[in-house]
Amino acid sequence: MNAVKKVLVVGGGIGGQSVAIGLRRAGIDVEIAEILPEFNVYGVGIIQQQNALRALDDLGIGQEALRRGSPYGQVKMFTAGGHPVGLAGAPANEKYPSHNGISRRVLHEVMFEEASKLGVPFRMGLTVENLENREDGVSVTFTDGSEGEYDLLIASDGINSKVRGMVFEDLQPRYVGLSVWRYPFKRHEDLDTGYIYYGRRSKIGFIPMNEESMYMFLVSAEGVDPSIPKEQLVPKLVDYMSEYPVKIAQDAIKEVTRAELVNYRPLEALRLSNPWYKNRVVIIGDAAHATIPQLGSGAALAIEDAVVLADELQKNPEVNIALEAFMKRRYDRCMMVVNASETLGEWELLEFEGKPLPEGANPGALIGRTVGALGAPI
Missing domain, CATH: 3.50.50.60 (FAD/NAD(P)-binding domain)
Structure with a gap:
């Protein structure tokens, strides 16, 4: 027993x-x-x-x-400008999707x-x-x-x-020197799986959550003091996103308007x-x-x-x-x-x-x- x-x-x-x-x-x-x-x-x-x-x-x-x-497939990885560099994640099998x-x-x-x-x-x-x-x-x-x-x-x-x-x-x-930003969106018309783009100052990803919605994450380095005042969240996030000329990122920039929707967290x-x-x-x-x-x-x-x-x-x-x-x-x-x-x-x-x-x-x-x-x- x-x-x-x-x-x-x-x-x-x-x-x-x-x-x-x-x-x-x-x-x-x-x-x-x-x-x-x-x-x-x-x-x-x-x-x-x-x-x-x-x-x-x-x-x-x-x-x-x-x-x-x-459910979605392997993540497509790109340079900041949209050049494909590879796939991430296990391939789908008979029981589960990749993600x-x-x-x-x-x-x-x-x-x-x-x-x-x-x-x-x-x-x-x-x-x-x-x-x-x-x-x-x-x-x-x-x-x-x-x-x-x-x-x-x-x-x-x-x-x-x-x-x-x-x-x-x-x-x-222990703070590792990086921070992550997340923001929810309506699902972009071009999003057929997860996407990740690698820039000089950050990396950005777009992940589907259901048929109607997706979210974006962005990883950045905020230095010794990663605290950011609420009024700076939107302009700072938009500035990071501006490095990515691809359509999905540029379309998303137009929707980043509400500081209360920015989920910002130093990584520990x-x-x-x-x-x-x-x-x-x-x-x-x-x-x-x-x-x-x-x-x-x-x-x-x-x-x-x-x-x-x-x-x-x-x-x-x-x-x-x-x-x-x-x-x-x-x-x-x-x-x-x-x-x-x-x-x-x-x-x-x-x-x-x-x-x-x-x-x-x-x-x-x-x-x-x-x-x-x-x-x-x-």
Whole structure:
């Protein structure tokens, strides 16, 4: 008999809802504590590669994500002026497209609907205030003064995880020198798959989210202080976009008018040392291994964490054995993505600064190796 019967998940984002769904499907009672009083998901869009779709299928929601998103082929890569330079992503196979683009809000809705259908309770507007992490369970005091006893606490509360700081070292995210801009649009008439253009000061991509909509991302180097006042967001983004004379970018420039729609974020990374658990608390997703989006795999890793953790807790009668098995299946794979993404980011930063790449640097080869490795079973 499984020693884990009641689980608290801290954080109701992609990783938290994924693990709650996986646990409920395994017959384990689980509740989610979410610090926001209500969900207000923006985040624009998400790129889902085949490993993400496979993990969503394991949770029973892969086909719904495809239905409500936009399956598309390998990403076409170009110079700033539109000269083709290659393709990125695994080719479509008999089960999955190369990619699926989906609104972050829509993906959240798909997960929330499934979790609610399975009877997962959401405790909104609170989080953990204090905890006693023992070898046989966790006692939790919440920020509203209520208390609870759990066999396991799973922290999926993001890169600035409060729980991680309570259980492990006070680990701070590291700014990598790059920032990402995102903006939603009506789908352009020419967008038949994902496009990425490489400029001197930035790179820009256009990703379909459904038949009617797409989003743009742009990666830039903002220096030591990446903060940008709200009134400068639109003119600065338009200035970056002006480097690209291609029709899709020039048409998009005309629509970039509202600062509140600019999703701007300095890129940060974080690695929690192995193991990601102590006694009856385990850390997953960005709280354990936040990666920059150069490989479009951050959300996918969180979903995979959830699938593997639910699987190991279901099949192992002892919690320590389950958590050890979880780490064996997850650590090297996650670090492969984190390390490759940071290397790609370092090379992009050098290019944006007009500096030469290190001898032997081959971004295309690194992307190909990593994407190929992600096709392996988890």
